[in-house]
Amino acid sequence: MIKLDKQKRILKDSWYPAKVEVKSPKNKTYHFPIYHWITDSEVYCFREGTALRIFDDSNSHVGGHSRQQELKQRQKVFRSSQRRLAAAKTKQSSPKGTANHIGHICHMSWDVYAQGIPQCIKADSIQSLPYDVQFSFTKTAEMKYTAVTGLVELELIEMAELKKKWTHIDDISHLLCAHRTQVTDFVHKHWKEDSLFGYQFLNGVNPMLIRCCKALPKNFPVTGDMVSLHGGGSLADEMMKGNIFLCDYKLLDGVQPNTISRKKQYLMAPLILLQKTSDNKLMPIAIQLKQKPAKDNPIFLPTDSEYDWLLAKIFVRSANFNFYEVSVHLLRTHLLAEVFTVSLLRNLPMVHPLYKLLMPHTRYTLQINVLARQLLISQTGVLTRFAASGGKGVITILQKSLSSLTYSSLCIPDDIAERGLKDVPNFYYRDDGLKLWEIIFRFVKEILTSYYKTDAEVQKDSELQNWIHDIYEHGFLSQASTGIPQKFTTVDEMIKFVTMVIFTCSAQHSAVNSGQYDFGAWMPNSPVTLQLPPPTKKGKASEKSMLDTFPDIQTTVHGMAVMWLLSKQxxxxxxxxxxxxxxxxEEVPCQKIKDFQVELKRLSAEIKARNSGLDLPYTYLDPEVIENSVSI
Structure with missing residues (x-):
C-alpha cells in the first residue's frame, strides 16, 4: 500500500494522479494505479496493482480492512441536498471541476426512476454524481456546444418553431443540405424501394426484431393467394425453406400515443412479412398496421396503389423509430450499462480483477444517463415533446420490454440462433457482431482464467457474487424469467456474462446508436411521430395524405437535431x-490486452475490405469506431 495526501493550499485545487511507481532497493518497480480526483488534504490509501480476489486478502488484516472500508464508503447514500450543493459550488471554483476520491464523499446508491424498469444511480443532478464518473472538461464542452448549436449546424434554426405541415416532398430534401453522409444520400435516393425497407431490418439501427417465420401468427391472416412472391413455390413452401421472415411490433400494442402541440399523434403496432429472394434481398410482401385483424385494418401489399403501400411502410418506419429508441437503444444498452456500472462501483474494490477489467467499459455512462433522464425522457425532454412514444409511452415500452427481456437475447450467438438468422445473406450486423463476440469472449476468458482456476474459487468470491446479485435484483428486478444468473457457480458462467457486459457496453451500443442520423436524417425513412391515423380502406392514400401524416416542420427538425447529437462522438x-x-x-493481463488489440485491428481491416465492395457500407461494428463504453 501507499498513502497519498495533497498539500493544503489557500486556493482550492484538484489533483488527478494517474499512477504511482515505486522502485525498491532491489530495483523492482511496483505499480499503483490511482485514476481518481483528490481535492482535500485527507490521506488516502491505494493498493499495489496486482489484482487480488477477496480470499487472497483473507490472511491480510490490512488488505481485508482496506477492501471493506473502500466498499463501505462507496455504498453510503448520497449526502443531503445542502451538502451536495456545497460540493457543487466547490466544484465550480476548480480548474477541471473539482473532484474527490471516489471513496471520500462521492457515495452512490440505487434509485427508482419508475416502477418496472431497471433501477439507476441516485443522483439529483450532474453535480451530485461522484466526480470520478463525470465527463471530462473536453466532453462537457463539446456536448454543450453540440446540444446548443445542433440546429444551427444543421442550418435548421429558422425552422425550429414552424408548426406547419409539409406541403411538398422536395421541401424535406432541403434539410439534408448542411450535413450529408454516404448513407443519408443513399437513403434519400432509395427510401421508397422495398429492398432498402427490408435491408434496414438487418443492418439498420434495429437489427433485433426480425426472425425466421415457420408459421404465421394467428392475428396476421396472410394467405398464399393474397401475396405475390418473388419466385419460388407457395407461401407454405417458402416458410418451410426458411425464406419467410416476420417483424412483429406487438410490444407497442396498447402504448398510449403522445399529444404534440395539442394534437393527438399515432403509433401503430405493425406486423411485417418479408421474403428472402433468389438474388439475396429481403423484400416485404405484407404489412398489417394493427395487431387485431379487422375490416378497418387491411393487410397492405406491394401490389396495392403506390401511396397505399408507401404509407403503410412509413407507419412501420415510425413504429420502428419509437421501438428501437426506447427498447433497443435506451433499455438494452444505456440502462443496462448503468446497472452494470453502479453494481461494479458498489461491490468491487479497485484491487479486484473484475474491477480492473470492466472499469474502462463504464466511462461516462452514469452522466450520459442522468442527462438522458433530464433532457430526453423527462416531462420537458425532447422525446416527451416530439416523439409519438413520449411521456407515458416511454415508461410503458420500458416496462413491457424489461418484462419480456431474456439473457439469451443479450448474447448475440444465442440471439441469432433463436431468431433463426444464421443463414440470412448480407446480414452484416450478425457477421461482424459474432466475430466481435468471439474476440471479446477469448479476451475475457484469458484474463479471468488467469485469476480463477476452479469453479470453487468463483463460488467463494463474495464480492463477485454480490456484483451479479445486485445486477439481478436492481437491474432485472429479480425476474427469474429473464434467465439472468442470480449467482455464478462456474468459471464458464462468469466468462459468458462478463463477455455480454463488455459487448453490450461497446459493440451493441455502437450498432444501435451510431447510425441514427444516417438512417433518420431523411425524415420520411424514420418519422419520430405521425399526425394522422393509418388508412382504414385501400385506395384512399395520396401524396397529400402522406404529407399531412408526416410530423410537422418543428417536430421534424428537432428530431433531426437529437439524432445528430446522439450520433456525434x-x-x-x-x-x-x-x-x-x-x-x-501483471504480465499476463497486459499481454492479453496487446493480443486483444491485434485481433481487433485484424477484424477492422476485414470489415473495411468487405465494405469497399458495398454500395451501402456497414461500419457500425468496425472496432475503430466502437467506443469502449456507453458515453453518448
Missing amino acids: SSDSIFLGQYPEEHFS
Whole structure:
C-alpha cells in the first residue's frame, strides 16, 4: 500500500494522479494505479496493482480492512441536498471541476426512476454524481456546444418553431443540405424501394426484431393467394425453406400515443412479412398496421396503389423509430450499462480483477444517463415533446420490454440462433457482431482464467457474487424469467456474462446508436411521430395524405437535431481495445490486452475490405469506431 495526501493550499485545487511507481532497493518497480480526483488534504490509501480476489486478502488484516472500508464508503447514500450543493459550488471554483476520491464523499446508491424498469444511480443532478464518473472538461464542452448549436449546424434554426405541415416532398430534401453522409444520400435516393425497407431490418439501427417465420401468427391472416412472391413455390413452401421472415411490433400494442402541440399523434403496432429472394434481398410482401385483424385494418401489399403501400411502410418506419429508441437503444444498452456500472462501483474494490477489467467499459455512462433522464425522457425532454412514444409511452415500452427481456437475447450467438438468422445473406450486423463476440469472449476468458482456476474459487468470491446479485435484483428486478444468473457457480458462467457486459457496453451500443442520423436524417425513412391515423380502406392514400401524416416542420427538425447529437462522438472518445488507464500491472493481463488489440485491428481491416465492395457500407461494428463504453 501507499498513502497519498495533497498539500493544503489557500486556493482550492484538484489533483488527478494517474499512477504511482515505486522502485525498491532491489530495483523492482511496483505499480499503483490511482485514476481518481483528490481535492482535500485527507490521506488516502491505494493498493499495489496486482489484482487480488477477496480470499487472497483473507490472511491480510490490512488488505481485508482496506477492501471493506473502500466498499463501505462507496455504498453510503448520497449526502443531503445542502451538502451536495456545497460540493457543487466547490466544484465550480476548480480548474477541471473539482473532484474527490471516489471513496471520500462521492457515495452512490440505487434509485427508482419508475416502477418496472431497471433501477439507476441516485443522483439529483450532474453535480451530485461522484466526480470520478463525470465527463471530462473536453466532453462537457463539446456536448454543450453540440446540444446548443445542433440546429444551427444543421442550418435548421429558422425552422425550429414552424408548426406547419409539409406541403411538398422536395421541401424535406432541403434539410439534408448542411450535413450529408454516404448513407443519408443513399437513403434519400432509395427510401421508397422495398429492398432498402427490408435491408434496414438487418443492418439498420434495429437489427433485433426480425426472425425466421415457420408459421404465421394467428392475428396476421396472410394467405398464399393474397401475396405475390418473388419466385419460388407457395407461401407454405417458402416458410418451410426458411425464406419467410416476420417483424412483429406487438410490444407497442396498447402504448398510449403522445399529444404534440395539442394534437393527438399515432403509433401503430405493425406486423411485417418479408421474403428472402433468389438474388439475396429481403423484400416485404405484407404489412398489417394493427395487431387485431379487422375490416378497418387491411393487410397492405406491394401490389396495392403506390401511396397505399408507401404509407403503410412509413407507419412501420415510425413504429420502428419509437421501438428501437426506447427498447433497443435506451433499455438494452444505456440502462443496462448503468446497472452494470453502479453494481461494479458498489461491490468491487479497485484491487479486484473484475474491477480492473470492466472499469474502462463504464466511462461516462452514469452522466450520459442522468442527462438522458433530464433532457430526453423527462416531462420537458425532447422525446416527451416530439416523439409519438413520449411521456407515458416511454415508461410503458420500458416496462413491457424489461418484462419480456431474456439473457439469451443479450448474447448475440444465442440471439441469432433463436431468431433463426444464421443463414440470412448480407446480414452484416450478425457477421461482424459474432466475430466481435468471439474476440471479446477469448479476451475475457484469458484474463479471468488467469485469476480463477476452479469453479470453487468463483463460488467463494463474495464480492463477485454480490456484483451479479445486485445486477439481478436492481437491474432485472429479480425476474427469474429473464434467465439472468442470480449467482455464478462456474468459471464458464462468469466468462459468458462478463463477455455480454463488455459487448453490450461497446459493440451493441455502437450498432444501435451510431447510425441514427444516417438512417433518420431523411425524415420520411424514420418519422419520430405521425399526425394522422393509418388508412382504414385501400385506395384512399395520396401524396397529400402522406404529407399531412408526416410530423410537422418543428417536430421534424428537432428530431433531426437529437439524432445528430446522439450520433456525434466526442474528440476524447476511447475506442474498443484501448486502455489508457493501466489498471492491470501483471504480465499476463497486459499481454492479453496487446493480443486483444491485434485481433481487433485484424477484424477492422476485414470489415473495411468487405465494405469497399458495398454500395451501402456497414461500419457500425468496425472496432475503430466502437467506443469502449456507453458515453453518448
